[in-house]
Amino acid sequence: MIKSIIVLSCLVAIVSCEAELKVEKLFVPEVCANKSKNGDMLTMHYTGTLTDGSKFDSSLDRDQPFSFQIGSGQVIKGWDQGLLDMCVGEKRKLTIPPSLGYGDRGAGNVIPGGATLIFEVELLDIGNSHPTTNVFKEIDENHDNQLSREEVSEYLKKQMVAVEGQETEEVKNMLKEHDKLVEEIFQHEDKDKNGLISHDEFSGPKHDEL
Numbered sequence: 216m217i218k219s220i221i222v223l224s225c226l227v228a229i230v231s232c233e234a235e236l237k238v239e240k241l242f243v244p245e246v247c248a249n250k251s252k253n254g255d256m257l258t259m260h261y262t263g264t265l266t267d268g269s270k271f272d273s274s275l276d277r278d279q280p281f282s283f284q285i286g287s288g289q290v291i292k293g294w295d296q297g298l299l300d301m302c303v304g305e306k307r308k309l310t311i312p313p314s315l316g317y318g319d320r321g322a323g324n325v326i327p328g329g330a331t332l333i334f335e336v337e338l339l340d341i342g343n344s345h346p347t348t349n350v351f352k353e354i355d356e357n358h359d360n361q362l363s364r365e366e367v368s369e370y371l372k373k374q375m376v377a378v379e380g381q382e383t384e385e386v387k388n389m390l391k392e393h394d395k396l397v398e399e400i401f402q403h404e405d406k407d408k409n410g411l412i413s414h415d416e417f418s419g420p421k422h423d424e425l
């Protein structure tokens with residue numbers, strides 16, 4: 216009787232041990248003013264592999280970072296738990312048991328059921344939880360409730376760099392086309408053609424609460 220209880224508790228221990236998420240810090244930047252917490256919008260690069268080393272997905276191959284809100288169930292549990300308290304620029308290796316990944320079902324035809332997932336991730340940016348609220352206010356540097364060409368231009372440049380994180384061909388082309396883009400925006404938004412986009416004219420998100 217006692218023997219079987221010990222065996223049972225050992226089994227439980229093995230199961231819970233296997234179900235543990237492993238987080239290895241591969242790189243931690245010296246300067247870290249802000250650490251990720253639940254509700255933050257995180258922008259990451261990641262590469263996911265199975266335990267046999269085969270790669271099933273990587274944002275690097277697409278050259279397109281991935282953004283999501285942490286702690287809201289948008290991603291697998293292993294990510295929600297394993298990417299907390301992380302600095303911008305930090306790199307981690309997550310070893311995620313199936314219970315915190317895609318479970319017994321797997322995902323698509325790339326992740327078999329019961330797979331342990333290994334992710335190498337880099338945190339590129341931590342944003343606030345409502346990145347789309349009041350873009351007008353964000354663009355309006357001098358708070359005069361009008362958007363000038365300079366303000367729109369600066370904002371677009373910031374967005375491009377923030378999204379890509381680095382100067383890719385795409386960003387270079389966009390920067391080249393940048394003046395044209397600003398003109399297009401003004402043609403569309405500056406209804407009375409006075410060279411400024413007023414709060415009423417602006418068609419993007421401009422309210423504090425959606």
Ligand SMILES: [Ca+2]
Nearest residue numbers: 355359361362
């Ligand atoms: Ca302004």
Ligand SMILES: [Ca+2]
Nearest residue numbers: 405409411413
């Ligand atoms: Ca106007």
